[in-house]
Amino acid sequence: MKVVRAVAELRAARPSLSSPVGFVPTMGYLHEGHLSLVRAAAVENDSGAVSIFVNPTQFGPSEDLAAYPRDLSRDLGLLEMEGVDLVFVPSAEDMYSPGASVTVDPGTVGERLEGASRPGHFRGVATVVTKLFNLVQPDRAYFGQKDAQQVAVIRALVRQLFLAVEIRDCPTVREPDGLALSSRNVYLSPRERLAAPALYEGLSAARELWSRGETSAAKLREHVCRVVEPHPEIRLEYVSVAHPATLEEIESVDEDGALLSLAARAGRARLIDNVRLEGAAWSREDV
Numbered sequence: 001m002k003v004v005r006a007v008a009e010l011r012a013a014r015p016s017l018s019s020p021v022g023f024v025p026t027m028g029y030l031h032e033g034h035l036s037l038v039r040a041a042a043v044e045n046d047s048g049a050v051s052i053f054v055n056p057t058q059f060g061p062s063e064d065l066a067a068y069p070r071d072l073s074r075d076l077g078l079l080e081m082e083g084v085d086l087v088f089v090p091s092a093e094d095m096y097s098p099g100a101s102v103t104v105d106p107g108t109v110g111e112r113l114e115g116a117s118r119p120g121h122f123r124g125v126a127t128v129v130t131k132l133f134n135l136v137q138p139d140r141a142y143f144g145q146k147d148a149q150q151v152a153v154i155r156a157l158v159r160q161l162f163l164a165v166e167i168r169d170c171p172t173v174r175e176p177d178g179l180a181l182s183s184r185n186v187y188l189s190p191r192e193r194l195a196a197p198a199l200y201e202g203l204s205a206a207r208e209l210w211s212r213g214e215t216s217a218a219k220l221r222e223h224v225c226r227v228v229e230p231h232p233e234i235r236l237e238y239v240s241v242a243h244p245a246t247l248e249e250i251e252s253v254d255e256d257g258a259l260l261s262l263a264a265r266a267g268r269a270r271l272i273d274n275v276r277l278e279g280a281a282w283s284r285e286d287v
């Protein structure tokens with residue numbers, strides 16, 4: 001496994017990767033969710049590349065950039081065991097040269113939901129992912145469905161900027177009690193950790209209600225709240241029923257299906273999760 005740290009080194013190493021190249025961009029502190037993406041990339045491609053970069057431009061001024069968990073030597077050990085060919089670990093100075101002013105703004109799809117509580121977050125994500133795609137030049141790139149809005153933003157980015165990369169999204173990996181894996185779960189206290197599975201319970205209960213014929217977005221949102229609210233350790237920030245591609249809120253779920261998603265605070269941790277209400281829009285090109 002080759003580990004490269006500078007842009008020039010990456011450019012020199014890239015031609016030695018055999019095509020197709022599968023790429024998994026990460027911010028490190030890897031867990032089974034990331035490794036499931038690495039494994040999906042290994043199955044579908046001839047070589048695998050991973051980036052580890054805690055991207056400063058996607059953190060807001062009050063967010064946890066300095067405290068974001070990091071463990072590079074453990075991450076490299078895990079990637080070595082997965083048989084990854086190339087790991088790119090750039091510095092912030094390399095990715096953002098002094099005076100860097102060009103950004104990639106995903107527009108409305110990045111302003112809703114997470115974008116509303118984290119202004120500029122998806123501009124930071126779209127900018128760094130564009131840079132990484134240009135540097136690594138992957139044939140396929142892999143993202144987790146847990147970050148559903150990130151997937152929608154990146155699909156819009158690739159489609160609208162005609163980027164030559166296929167986006168693959170992979171199912172959320174969960175703890176046995178349903179909690180979605182996240183690097184931020186380390187912030188949960190034991191009491192918060194015990195309460196946190198209520199988020200997925202609420203989403204699953206609402207999905208079950210929808211599968212039995214309930215289409216009202218208000219009723220589905222209420223159902224999620226009813227499951228989560230008895231847990232005082234968790235404070236819901238939003239519950240959303242939105243169109244799968246545009247993420248526009250909808251009033252009732254039709255044959256296109258919907259994304260049912262939420263964000264919540266549990267102590268220091270901000271948790272997000274979602275389930276798909278499957279429908280035609282999920283399998284169309286624009287999702």
Ligand code: PAF
Pocket residue numbers: 025026027053055058125128129147150
């Ligand atoms: O999902 C993440 O870890 C990050 O948002 C990403 C895609 C690596 C961009 O920094």
